[in-house]
Amino acid sequence: MAIEAPSSSSSSFFSPWPDRLRNAAFILAVAAAALAFLVLVDELSPLRAGAAFLCIAAAALVPWRLNNATASRDDVRGVNPVEAAVVSAVVAGMPDPAVLLDRAGRVIHLNLAASQLAPALRKNELAQFALRSPEIITALREAIATSEPRRATYLDHVPVDRWMELIITPVPVPSAFGGVEKCMLMTFHDQTPLRRVEEMRADFVANASHELRTPLAALSGFIDTLQGPAKDDAKARERFLSIMHAQATRMARLIDDLLSLSRVELSAHVRPDTSIDIVPIIRQVADGLEPLARERQVLVEIDLPEKPVQIAGDREELLRLFENLIENALKYGAAGGKVIVSLSTATSGEGAPEIRVMVRDFGPGIAPEHLPRLTERFYRVDVGDSRSQGGTGLGLSLVKHILNRHRGRLLIESVPRHGATFTACFPQPKSSFPA
Numbered sequence: 137m138a139i140e141a142p143s144s145s146s147s148s149f150f151s152p153w154p155d156r157l158r159n160a161a162f163i164l165a166v167a168a169a170a171l172a173f174l175v176l177v178d179e180l181s182p183l184r185a186g187a188a189f190l191c192i193a194a195a196a197l198v199p200w201r202l203n204n205a206t207a208s209r210d211d212v213r214g215v216n217p218v219e220a221a222v223v224s225a226v227v228a229g230m231p232d233p234a235v236l237l238d239r240a241g242r243v244i245h246l247n248l249a250a251s252q253l254a255p256a257l258r259k260n261e262l263a264q265f266a267l268r269s270p271e272i273i274t275a276l277r278e279a280i281a282t283s284e285p286r287r288a289t290y291l292d293h294v295p296v297d298r299w300m301e302l303i304i305t306p307v308p309v310p311s312a313f314g315g316v317e318k319c320m321l322m323t324f325h326d327q328t329p330l331r332r333v334e335e336m337r338a339d340f341v342a343n344a345s346h347e348l349r350t351p352l353a354a355l356s357g358f359i360d361t362l363q364g365p366a367k368d369d370a371k372a373r374e375r376f377l378s379i380m381h382a383q384a385t386r387m388a389r390l391i392d393d394l395l396s397l398s399r400v401e402l403s404a405h406v407r408p409d410t411s412i413d414i415v416p417i418i419r420q421v422a423d424g425l426e427p428l429a430r431e432r433q434v435l436v437e438i439d440l441p442e443k444p445v446q447i448a449g450d451r452e453e454l455l456r457l458f459e460n461l462i463e464n465a466l467k468y469g470a471a472g473g474k475v476i477v478s479l480s481t482a483t484s485g486e487g488a489p490e491i492r493v494m495v496r497d498f499g500p501g502i503a504p505e506h507l508p509r510l511t512e513r514f515y516r517v518d519v520g521d522s523r524s525q526g527g528t529g530l531g532l533s534l535v536k537h538i539l540n541r542h543r544g545r546l547l548i549e550s551v552p553r554h555g556a557t558f559t560a561c562f563p564q565p566k567s568s569f570p571a
């Protein structure tokens with residue numbers, strides 16, 4: 137269906153013919169009676185009377201808005217000024233981009249959000265010329281042709297890629313001729329956040345099942361071997377069983393991490409309110425990781441205050457947080473031979489006092505391009521290295537979620553070949569902190 141072209145002699149806003157006939161009926165009846173009387177009293181020939189009637193009828197049916205059309209171009213055309221102001225105010229007040237079109241697709245009113253979304257949109261001009269996306273044009277054509285609501289989804293590339301949903305709803309607007317005009321309200325909704333969440337969910341499920349399937353495949357492979365070719369080979373059995381044990385541990389760890397992550401996410405909106413001393417928590421984690429430090433030949437330097445350092449926190453979550461950071465430093469930064477765990481106070485960018493726990497290693501560090509992605513689930517700089525160390529790729533994601541719940545933040549700094557520093561920052565409670 138073709139879009140109605142704009143024309144100077146016909147406006148889509150004029151009332152349809154039946155409406156106009158109804159409105160002019162009284163004038164036409166009076167004119168017909170007067171002309172008939174003049175014909176009857178021989179003052180006018182029937183031919184002239186007919187011609188006069190046609191002239192009167194034409195004048196009565198030409199829409200008077202033609203003369204008046206430019207009087208208030210910014211208003212909704214054909215509507216009294218109060219109604220026009222109401223319609224404009226409603227469109228202007230809509231939070232999403234909104235455009236009111238006449239039934240040819242000409243812009244009657246648009247709000248600020250719409251002009252930011254499509255700067256080429258102009259009042260009194262056809263929207264089809266300003267909105268280039270084929271999906272929008274098709275939806276608009278169909279809405280014009282059918283007077284039915286239409287929806288379309290399209291990818292907007294400017295200024296950044298965004299998934300937009302367009303909804304076109306036919307809306308009746310009162311016309312100056314007593315009837316109603318079928319206008320169209322176009323609203324745009326940014327669907328990008330929803331799509332991102334959906335993509336993340338799908339990626340997460342795919343990653344989690346992949347991570348679980350790999351050790352599961354190894355386990356069932358070794359079971360087959362132990363039941364078949366290696367049935368009576370005691371040496372092979374020992375070796376395979378130890379690999380199977382490692383794979384089963386890996387699966388258990390992955391499930392543990394997934395459960396911890398979902399628990400923290402579930403309670404993300406509830407900030408922990410128990411006052412807790414974090415110094416013994418950090419010491420407990422460091423003591424627990426002593427065997428790993430010895431195995432990796434790393435010296436762990438602990439620089440913590442003697443006095444308690446209270447924060448509002450969840451003990452179990454804080455244990456997981458420090459365990460992940462120190463374990464990472466021991467595993468990935470082992471080459472540096474030293475890890476420093478220290479606690480200090482500082483001021484955040486917004487000027488709020490913070491308690492900072494810094495875990496610094498002197499290993500190979502992390503290339504800058506990886507830093508922004510480290511806290512994504514399953515993101516690893518070197519997947520093989522992480523797996524061989526029993527990693528799941530969920531540790532830093534868990535750290536970030538725990539810190540979010542504590543209204544804190546994670547700072548990551550690294551100079552490749554000079555190590556990495558992970559700093560957990562907690563808001564300092566107003567009442568207590570050692571001098």
Ligand SMILES: Nc1ncnc2c1ncn2[C@@H]1O[C@H](COP(=O)(O)OP(=O)(O)O)[C@@H](O)[C@H]1O
Pocket residue numbers: 460464465468469497499500501502510515516517518522523526527528529530531532533556
């Ligand atoms: N201290 C560190 N030094 C170098 N790389 C690190 C360090 N900590 C973390 N990483 C990198 O970040 C990745 C993600 O860490 P994490 O989320 O804890 O997952 P995992 O340890 O299970 O692999 C690791 O795989 C590793 O590549």
Ligand SMILES: [Mg+2]
Pocket residue numbers: 460463464527528529531532
């Ligand atoms: Mg880790």
